[in-house]
Amino acid sequence: MISPAVEANCDGLVGPTHSYVGLSPGNIASQTNAGEVSNPRAAVLEGLSKMRRLADWGLPQFVLPPHERPDLALLRAIGFSGSDAQVLEKAWKDAPALASAACSASPMWAANAATVTPSADTADGRVHFTPANLLTNLHRSLEGEQTTRSLRRLFPDEARFAVHDPLPAHAHFADEGAANHVRLCADHGAPGVNLFVWGREAWERWEGRFPARQTREAFEAVERLHGAARGVFARQGRGAINGGAFHNDVVCVGTRECLLFHESAFEDRAAMEADVRRVADDHFEPIFVEISTADLPLEDLVKSYLFNSQLLVVPGEDRLVLLAPGETRDNPRAHAAAQALASSNGPIGRVEYVDVRQSMRNGGGPACLRLRVVLSEAELAATNPAQRFDSALHDRLNAWAERHYRDSLAPADLADPALITEVRAALDALTGILGLGGDFYPFQRV
Template sequence: MTFAVEANCDGLVGPTHSYVGLSPGNLASTRNAGEVSNPRAAALEGLAKMRRLSDLGLPQFVLAPHERPAIRFLKSIGFSGADETVLEDAWKAAPALAAAACSSSSMWAANAATVTPSADAADGRVHFSPANLLTNLHRSLEGEQTTRALRRLFPDARRFAVHDPLPAQPHFADEGAANHVRLCAEHGGPGVNLFVWGRQAWEDWDGAFPARQTREAFEAIQRRHGAARGVFPRQAKAAIAGGAFHNDVVCVGTRQCLFFHERAFEDRVAMERAVRTAAADLFEPVFVEVSEAELPIADLVASYLFNSQLLAVPGEDRLVLLAPAETRDNPRAYAVAEGLAASNGPIGRVDYVDVRQSMRNGGGPACLRLRVVLTDEELEAVNPAQRFSPDLHKTLADWVERRYRDSLAPGDLADPLLLTESREALDELTRILSLGGDFYPFQRTA
């Protein structure tokens, strides 16, 4: 078996981080719409979380924010003139579209792509399919730039295959790794891939909130990646109705352990049977289920217990759960979390991290990262300037302190000065991370 580790690629929060409430079904996003955000604090919180993982000995990488406001999008829908004029006119004539063009949602890198490690891929390369995210307008703007970002981070075509997003059609609605879990005995060995879907392409969906992932999208990704041992459980309709817009709100897994809520899957028994069958002769899966009685769905969504990072930390015999501070603050969720650590199960320790700025938009620790299993040789082929280190932490924290506002109301997004500030900040960032002078659209049209 080839040795490999699970690296985390975190999305860096962008200068336009705001609470506009763009995501139906994301209860936190809706609840906090209109509030004042703090982009500086949000970015520093994200960097502090990256530092936590790097200090644990886990490879950590930084994904740059997307250019926002997305002036090219606004021009494509009929606004014209100087970029500052385009922004002002869009906010006056079509504020909902202007708000979508300003979203900093690329920070949630769990939606960036679905990843198949080389141990599971037919051609022995690491495969990425950037998500088309077409269910919500503001997120559907991300696919092209995400593809560019992944190709800069993973440039060696001999080792990495970064595909284009799936066709931008409702039949192939795809939300990336937020609905994908990989289980295995060791990261470098063969695994079982859980592709969790909310609806089928031709299904007459009648839920109160959208089911964002189709089964057909994941089937297409499995085919193009040549991904072995795929299992396709359905996310429970009750979970979606309760505010679990992605499977990673109700489920997280790594190595042999799948940690999930009673209402995560439409048919839990069938899911477990399919996973055991796919894992036969490879490893024995460990299922850790939390019941509705222990943690009602309302507390689950408020605490984001399952939107934690489940980590195999070097030197520790059992897994570490890195949960949001909201889990610690919710009595029921905290009791479940601490009960895990006190048991003899696979999770030996629960740590807590403050990402409150992200949480207020419905994104916990797991939302902020894309997991990529890499061998030593693959690690060496990743863009070294994007690998997190204490020195990079210091450089990026200084950059954030200088470049980001500490207060941003939704109305401030119409400020043309914010467009200039954001572009100047991102232009400097491309030099820090060695992304090239053509990384962002404004750099290619200047």
């Protein structure tokens, strides 16, 4: 008998140091907007508004807290000393690129937080998480330890949840998390196919324009750790990576039986489809929906982030809902492609648009901001209730952000020692709101 289950969204709360410093090679938006002035307050409010919309639609929604930034532990580990203010000042003076990495608010993009396998697909019947090590970029490689702590606070019941440590910190196991993983199924509580999309093999000499961040070996390790059933391994299209699709979720999104993808998404589309159908066997019939390069050139795809939308099963609706960024609506080619999906007789019934412009300017659409976790009713009840999003929490977090976040932050402002105090005050208050305990952040454990 299939246990009822839902797909919950765990959204990363945008941190107070949200900025545009261009830290991510291969992320065209990040590079293009480097040096611009950001608005952290607007960014966090945009994210909260998106969470509210999904919660109002009846979808389970959780909040993942930002990490402490600047990461002074990194700066001390590489030789900067003195008071906290002195460490930050010296780092910005002598090694500004490293100081920029230490200040990044990148944990907001929770699609990279971990790879998740629901209990319907695991050997021991628990939900498994492996936090991503994110080794390709320095600023993201700082996230694994705190992400692990965060997931263990949200999913504390070890009888139902297994939160592993990140994979070994070596390029052989470069892991970008759920941004390269899609699960397809007949129903969220039913057995599914786990599609692992990789960019390179560990021993391969990659000579592309931009890094291929995910290794096949990393996903093979995740599959073993989770005891994950029905895995399919497919190579991401080289042309997509070199065109700015640094993660597969820039060119592909899926839920339930439906996989929506761009023509450039897979190196061998036919093999991918055949493998998914074979592994799905008699569990369900996959639905593949491809958008061609003729209809949506790669340049427009990367600008619009059509595929970095959330594809949702909304209660009471017969067909799927695609929640796309406003940039998709504003790009004529992408908008036409999106509307064609909804006007066809296919699995997607309508397209909605959401403003996450502050995130988009760093290359993160609606889907970047969330980690999907399939949960049974019992598993849902075993989560940290203080992190479950509803209208009351929305109001509390809105007021919290209005009080603690700046409305303007230039890259040079990250060197301001006052930011350390501001961030810590914000995070200290947040731990109380989200029930995380008084030892959640490094500064609270000193």
